[in-house]
Amino acid sequence: MIRRAPAIAFIALYLGILGYGIVAHMFSMGTGSHVGMYYIVWDMFCGWSGFEQRHHLIAEGESGQFYDITTGPWGDVRPYGPLERLHYDTYAMHTPRIAQNILKQTAHEPITKVYMIEEYWAKKYNLPDAYWAATHQEPKDPKRYYSTRMTLTNDCQKWVTYPTWLHKQQYVFYMDNPKLQMLAKNSRQFLRPNSVYQANQFVPIGTLPSASLDTGAIQPASFEMITE
Amino acid sequence: MSRTTQQPASYFSQLEQFFFAKEAPYGMALMRIGVSSAMLWTHIVRFPYAREIYSTDGAIAQLSMTFGQGNYVPELGGTAAVALYTILICACIGSIIGWQTRICLALSCLLYTYFSMLDALSTITKYSVIASHLLLLASLADSGAIWSVDAWLKGNPKRNPFPSQPSRITPTSYVWPARLTQLFIGIIYLGAACTKLHTPAFFNGDQLKYWMLTQMNHGHPLGDYLSMHPALVVISCYIAVIWEIMFIFTVFTKGWRIPMLLIGAAFHIGTTLMLGLVTFPLVMISGYLAFLKTSDVQWMAQQYRYVKRRYFRNVSIALPQLGLSSWQPALAHYSLLLFSCVIVVATSAGVQAENWMDPYKKRGPNGPLQLQPMPMDKVAELFKQEEPLREIDRIFSFRLGTLEVSEIIIDPRTEFTQGDLLVAQVSLTPPHGDMFLECVLVDADGDLLHQEYYITPRDTNLVTFRLNMCETLLPGNYAMVLRANAKEVQRQPFTLKPGVCKVPQ
Numbered sequence: 001m002i003r004r005a006p007a008i009a010f011i012a013l014y015l016g017i018l019g020y021g022i023v024a025h026m027f028s029m030g031t032g033s034h035v036g037m038y039y040i041v042w043d044m045f046c047g048w049s050g051f052e053q054r055h056h057l058i059a060e061g062e063s064g065q066f067y068d069i070t071t072g073p074w075g076d077v078r079p080y081g082p083l084e085r086l087h088y089d090t091y092a093m094h095t096p097r098i099a100q101n102i103l104k105q106t107a108h109e110p111i112t113k114v115y116m117i118e119e120y121w122a123k124k125y126n127l128p129d130a131y132w133a134a135t136h137q138e139p140k141d142p143k144r145y146y147s148t149r150m151t152l153t154n155d156c157q158k159w160v161t162y163p164t165w166l167h168k169q170q171y172v173f174y175m176d177n178p179k180l181q182m183l184a185k186n187s188r189q190f191l192r193p194n195s196v197y198q199a200n201q202f203v204p205i206g207t208l209p210s211a212s213l214d215t216g217a218i219q220p221a222s223f224e225m226i227t228e
Numbered sequence: 229m230s231r232t233t234q235q236p237a238s239y240f241s242q243l244e245q246f247f248f249a250k251e252a253p254y255g256m257a258l259m260r261i262g263v264s265s266a267m268l269w270t271h272i273v274r275f276p277y278a279r280e281i282y283s284t285d286g287a288i289a290q291l292s293m294t295f296g297q298g299n300y301v302p303e304l305g306g307t308a309a310v311a312l313y314t315i316l317i318c319a320c321i322g323s324i325i326g327w328q329t330r331i332c333l334a335l336s337c338l339l340y341t342y343f344s345m346l347d348a349l350s351t352i353t354k355y356s357v358i359a360s361h362l363l364l365l366a367s368l369a370d371s372g373a374i375w376s377v378d379a380w381l382k383g384n385p386k387r388n389p390f391p392s393q394p395s396r397i398t399p400t401s402y403v404w405p406a407r408l409t410q411l412f413i414g415i416i417y418l419g420a421a422c423t424k425l426h427t428p429a430f431f432n433g434d435q436l437k438y439w440m441l442t443q444m445n446h447g448h449p450l451g452d453y454l455s456m457h458p459a460l461v462v463i464s465c466y467i468a469v470i471w472e473i474m475f476i477f478t479v480f481t482k483g484w485r486i487p488m489l490l491i492g493a494a495f496h497i498g499t500t501l502m503l504g505l506v507t508f509p510l511v512m513i514s515g516y517l518a519f520l521k522t523s524d525v526q527w528m529a530q531q532y533r534y535v536k537r538r539y540f541r542n543v544s545i546a547l548p549q550l551g552l553s554s555w556q557p558a559l560a561h562y563s564l565l566l567f568s569c570v571i572v573v574a575t576s577a578g579v580q581a582e583n584w585m586d587p588y589k590k591r592g593p594n595g596p597l598q599l600q601p602m603p604m605d606k607v608a609e610l611f612k613q614e615e616p617l618r619e620i621d622r623i624f625s626f627r628l629g630t631l632e633v634s635e636i637i638i639d640p641r642t643e644f645t646q647g648d649l650l651v652a653q654v655s656l657t658p659p660h661g662d663m664f665l666e667c668v669l670v671d672a673d674g675d676l677l678h679q680e681y682y683i684t685p686r687d688t689n690l691v692t693f694r695l696n697m698c699e700t701l702l703p704g705n706y707a708m709v710l711r712a713n714a715k716e717v718q719r720q721p722f723t724l725k726p727g728v729c730k731v732p733q
Binding site: 043115 | 247248273274276277280281286287288289291292293294295297300345348349350351352353354357360361368402404408411412415416417418419420422423426434435438439441442443444445446452453455456504587588589590594595596597598599600601602604606607609610611612614615616617618620621624625627640657658659661662686718719720721
């Protein structure tokens with residue numbers, strides 16, 4: 001029995017940790033409290049919205065010329081399919097560093113600003129043409145919506161950030177309500193310190209990762225936003 | 229004459245038997261080979277980009293940043309990161325062939341977890357987390373005791389036995405690492421079921437439908453097809469949740485073990501066809517190998533021998549004789565030293581190879597690569613003023629039918645008979661806001677015959693209109709027109725055939 005003690009201790013510890021993850025997940029309790037939770041919470045079925053999302057990273061030079069730096073000119077890893085790495089940065093948290101690296105490793109004129117643009121289209125247009133023709137009378141006419149998500153300074157620091165296009169749509173719907181509109185007009189705007197991410201810097205609430213505001217649980221490898 | 233009565237085993241002894249029985253580690257050896265092979269592929273794909281995604285000479289995206297906890301693991305320079313990544317690949321190969329197995333598995337687990345934590349965008353995902361757990365548990369098992377270079381080096385040819393050989397010559401070890409692996413897989417499914425229970429949009433099929441249509445993973449031909457059959461999606465959603473909850477409670481019972489594992493394997497292969505996942509099913513099915521018992525492996529070996537005798541009697545494969553037997557004692561003695569030398573040489577070669585590949589192409593004839601200007605029309609498109617959402621983009625589908633299962637049409641059709649109850653169903657794409665939906669019946673001349681409307685709140689994604697097709701409606705061609713916020717968005721023509729009205733007027 002004594003020789004088995006380390007094994008028994010490990011079994012108890014391991015099952016205890018997995019059990020803690022399950023209970024935390026079941027009751028939505030502290031699942032985003034620590035990075036280690038990602039290793040014991042099994043939330044594989046993340047939110048998939050009805051709109052397909054892509055990112056574009058555009059650098060503006062001093063001459064007024066624009067450069068597409070969504071991927072480095074040397075090519076990019078395509079980790080899970082046909083898309084490059086930047087497209088999996090759902091919360092745009094790592095975009096500044098990606099932009100900084102591409103600018104650092106390439107030759108270019110002095111850059112004044114970098115923009116991160118989101119592109120969306122309704123996912124129904126992803127249906128193959130044959131399937132579309134079999135189920136729809138009207139021709140396939142996808143419309144792409146573009147929205148600026150972030151502006152970076154010339155050294156790729158966050159300058160201005162905006163809510164995602166999906167969240168903007170929700171704001172638009174809420175603002176259709178005249179009573180809500182009046183309340184929003186009459187209430188004073190307030191800012192709160194984003195102490196977790198950037199000390200001593202005040203940013204509008206809308207720039208925080210949306211999932212942390214909604215549920216307290218961030219799903220970093222969830223490639224798309226949870227929408228109502 | 230004494231009479232002995234057999235006492236039922238106590239819970240403690242049952243538990244002890246569950247974790248500390250001894251078996252040949254076939255399952256864990258197969259899992260070791262399976263998981264490491266799947267991981268090796270992902271490592272090789274990422275090797276040319278190791279500097280960019282794992283070093284300070286690139287763009288690290290630490291997982292801890294996403295949790296708002298700053299940098300959690302140390303960040304290394306380009307060369308050091310590439311060297312460590314090469315060691316990871318070497319450890320992975322070592323795990324597959326079973327050379328210094330325990331060290332290789334431990335290194336694989338440690339380094340893979342480290343690199344996963346460094347890259348939240350293109351490395352860490354749930355399959356990498358599961359692989360880290362499996363590598364940890366394989367390193368604790370005696371998974372290198374059979375089918376490995378280590379077993380061969382131990383000098384006893386019976387250390388690599390064919391499974392149907394007598395069990396007395398097969399090495400055995402405690403089963404607790406295999407049991408932990410089995411429980412771990414069961415807990416994953418339980419957690420996955422919790423997630424689905426927390427997601428109401430899962431049970432009406434919306435979540436899975438949009439996942440099957442997404443183009444962020446590999447191709448998924450079955451997903452495209454199934455997304456047009458939402459009733460099938462809903463049924464499979466319920467089956468998946470029931471199976472996930474049942475798994476951990478049934479897989480340890482005799483009659484259920486094999487069916488549950490076969491359903492699981494089919495489920496994971498289905499995710500490749502429906503969702504375009506590749507590595508995830510490979511990792512999970514490798515994890516399933518830990519469920520194999522000695523008797524399973526022996527049965528499979530017997531089947532293999534039977535098939536070979538029956539159909540391939542005259543086929544013999546002559547394995548090349550490498551003449552290593554005489555070197556065996558020396559190789560066994562210096563195995564660790566030789567292994568260390570191989571790691572050092574391979575790491576140096578990996579660093580040199582990466583340097584030769586010039587990942588950023590800085591050593592080209594014109595120095596670093598030049599950024600190319602964008603066409604101005606593309607710039608104008610990206611920066612144009614944001615446009616409001618089109619009404620048509622709020623509608624996912626508009627279908628006609630007669631039968632509903634779980635509130636979803638299961639018989640989409642364009643022909644109806646008098647007496648049918650026509651069901652017109654609108655599936656909305658969230659976020660769609662509050663909407664005013666009208667369903668209008670028009671005849672072949674476009675004259676309005678019937679109209680229904682529904683004020684759709686923002687949290688409703690499925691709207692159903694029903695119309696009795698009685699004798700008052702003559703046989704002929706008609707169309708159901710969907711109008712959203714006073715705009716026609718979709719039109720479904722249909723034919724009405726003569727019939728008997730069964731519905732009271």
